[in-house]
Amino acid sequence: IKKIAVFTSGGDSPGMNAAIRSVVRTCAYMKVDCVAIYRGYQGMIEGDFKPMDARSVNNIINKGGTILKSARCDDFRTKEGRKKAYDQLKKEGVDAFVVIGGDGSFTGALKFNEEYDFPVIGIPGTIDNDIFGTTFTLGFDTALNTVVEVIDKIRDTASSHNRLFFVEVMGRDVGHIALNAGVGAGAEEILIPEENLGLERLLESLKRSKASGKSSSIVIVAEGDKIGKNVFELKEYVEEHLPIYDVRVSVLGHMQRGGAPSCYDRVLASRMGVKAVESLLEGKSNLMVGVQDNKLILTPISKAIKGHTKIDKELMRVSDIMTV
Numbered sequence: 001i002k003k004i005a006v007f008t009s010g011g012d013s014p015g016m017n018a019a020i021r022s023v024v025r026t027c028a029y030m031k032v033d034c035v036a037i038y039r040g041y042q043g044m045i046e047g048d049f050k051p052m053d054a055r056s057v058n059n060i061i062n063k064g065g066t067i068l069k070s071a072r073c074d075d076f077r078t079k080e081g082r083k084k085a086y087d088q089l090k091k092e093g094v095d096a097f098v099v100i101g102g103d104g105s106f107t108g109a110l111k112f113n114e115e116y117d118f119p120v121i122g123i124p125g126t127i128d129n130d131i132f133g134t135t136f137t138l139g140f141d142t143a144l145n146t147v148v149e150v151i152d153k154i155r156d157t158a159s160s161h162n163r164l165f166f167v168e169v170m171g172r173d174v175g176h177i178a179l180n181a182g183v184g185a186g187a188e189e190i191l192i193p194e195e196n197l198g199l200e201r202l203l204e205s206l207k208r209s210k211a212s213g214k215s216s217s218i219v220i221v222a223e224g225d226k227i228g229k230n231v232f233e234l235k236e237y238v239e240e241h242l243p244i245y246d247v248r249v250s251v252l253g254h255m256q257r258g259g260a261p262s263c264y265d266r267v268l269a270s271r272m273g274v275k276a277v278e279s280l281l282e283g284k285s286n287l288m289v290g291v292q293d294n295k296l297i298l299t300p301i302s303k304a305i306k307g308h309t310k311i312d313k314e315l316m317r318v319s320d321i322m323t324v
């Protein structure tokens with residue numbers, strides 16, 4: 001392998017830049033050429049390439065988002081689109097690529113490999129932590145810190161006015177952000193898709209909390225939660241059935257995807273980038289780099305895109321105990 005391409009694809013997340021930097025610098029260290037592709041698979045099809053050397057990635061380790069931009073690309077879902085991408089890579093002399101993204105981006109990489117026997121390695125970048133084969137995805141830790149910081153602020157105003165807040169957080173179909181940030185921010189209840197608490201139990205819990213003398217309450221609601229009501233409907237429901245509360249809603253939204261990556265995400269991204277390039281140079285392919293028990297591991301992409309992450313039951317128990 002003489003030339004490796006790196007790009008970001010799908011939703012952006014903090015730590016992607018640190019991963020790009022790591023891939024580029026590892027290539028420089030190993031004396032392999034490196035080229036960046038802008039706008040994911042769309043840029044691949046259009047030949048939007050830029051040669052990278054160690055100095056091309058100065059001052060990006062601390063930046064959120066992705067300097068290479070990200071894009072969704074419908075063309076790449078077709079055989080014709082992938083043929084165009086292959087032709088562009090060949091023209092540029094690229095022998096392998098590292099894709100930083102989520103499930104969809106990995107599925108595209110796998111198809112591309114099947115059709116052209118092209119070596120590919122994935123690095124999981126998403127704040128949702130919803131990828132099988134790694135305990136942490138890039139951006140998850142940063143998002144948790146962002147959410148906790150914001151909830152601390154909401155708590156200040158909630159306790160000054162004896163209010164109940166429903167705070168909606170991201171996470172797609174999983175509750176990792178909600179559960180971890182909920183415990184970290186001391187939430188009263190945490191509603192996650194993996195365990196439907198039910199409206200009755202929610203009311204009971206809020207009643208108990210009020211009776212125990214708490215001046216305010218914060219309920220974290222994962223966006224994929226299955227209680228059957230969104231945060232605004234939950235507010236109405238509680239106001240109707242439990243008029244002892246003054247209820248407010250806060251939907252945190254896209255701010256959760258931004259910001260400077262945490263130290264944890266920077267370190268993880270640096271480690272994953274090295275592992276990705278080394279794996280390609282060892283002749284490996286179709287693998288995703290992940291971390292488990294603080295060790296880097298490789299999982300077949302075919303498994304990573306099919307598997308489901310599990311919620312930490314022990315952490316759910318901790319959360320229950322904390323709201324005594």
Ligand code: ATP
Binds near residue numbers: 109
């Ligand atoms: P996230 O969902 O976390 O934002 P992702 O990588 O899953 O990230 P997607 O939008 O699902 O994001 O996928 C990114 C790109 O990967 C798509 O725009 C498309 O170009 C390519 N892709 C996704 N699924 C396929 C597929 N089945 N076949 C070929 N390419 C695909």
